[in-house]
Amino acid sequence: MEDLTTMEKKFAEARVLITGGLGFIGSNLARRLNRLGADITVVDSLLPDYGGNRYNVEGIADRIQVNISDVRDTHSLRSLVQGKDYLFNLAGQTSHLDSMRNPMPDLEINCQAQLSILETCRAHNPRIKIVFASTRQIYGRPDHLPVGESHRLNPVDVNGINKMAGEKYHLLYNDVYGIPATALRLTNTIGPRMRIKDARQTFVGLWVRQLLEGKPIEVWGGKQLRDFTDVEDAVDAFLMAATNPSTNGQVYNLGGPEVIDLISVAKLMVEVNGHGEYAIRDFPAERRAIDIGDYYADFSKIRGELGWAPKRSLRETIASTLRYFRDSMPHYL
């Protein structure tokens, strides 16, 4: 097992493409890879309802190539994947509710475009290593906890179904065409540069906004158990999966350092902020219908095989997130 520093050295001068690279996780990944000396291209559509934001690459924008295009556009994909060593495939529609209200864009982006990306790799760069951002949403309501990778897949919304298909396409292209691909099933990931305008990406984003604007955090229900991954820990996992050939064709859960109910998360946020309040509200009916109840991951597979484990406590993650948005909030509203 390689340590993180040895592994990170492999990215010096590596040619990397990040789809969704102006988004929350993609931009944090780009920033880390930039520090490691990689040659980085990000592609992002910057559609306003999603998490893409030019400010996310503030300070590194002149050292990376930023390509504003849509992964649904198969023509632009060819030149983007050619000559790259790694593809971090994070472009996605992330809102569960939007996927129910307006299912077609979710189908096009999370399902159809994934197949186009893979077809482009097959035709023009079959040796590229791909790490796909999958999600715990594909498990649906857990039958048991913690949820390991062998738990049945039973998504409760359109987003989960399309992400499941997107993941399966990657594994299929790995198995049938030998295009090396790994899927990481992310749980709630939080940190600097997440979307805080609304709850489209994560309710925690909206909570950060409410707290910093001096409004009560609105907690729906509140007893649900969750785990949270710090975005820097998620970035570690993407880099480890990319550089380790034993991950080809595999899926791995990411998880968090602790399991916590949502009321306790709200309390912790108020405490770390130093002031603020929260209010418990009934679950809106539209959300209740697609809620998954309690969830937390068993991430022993990636810990055992790659030595990945979350290193940042939830308190630290909340502190770094609030610190970031105290200075930068106007760029995110």
Ligand SMILES: NC(=O)c1ccc[n+]([C@@H]2O[C@H](COP(=O)([O-])OP(=O)(O)OC[C@H]3O[C@@H](n4cnc5c(N)ncnc54)[C@H](O)[C@@H]3O)[C@@H](O)[C@H]2O)c1
């Ligand atoms: N944040 C989480 O908690 C979480 C959890 C599970 C899975 N994921 C997955 O991780 C990936 C990244 O999520 P994120 O939280 O950074 O969200 P995000 O919305 O910030 O990032 C996604 C990016 O993809 C871009 N994008 C969307 N459609 C596109 C298209 N058609 N063409 C080009 N770019 C497009 C968006 O503009 C955005 O910048 C997503 O695929 C998501 O499903 C995230």
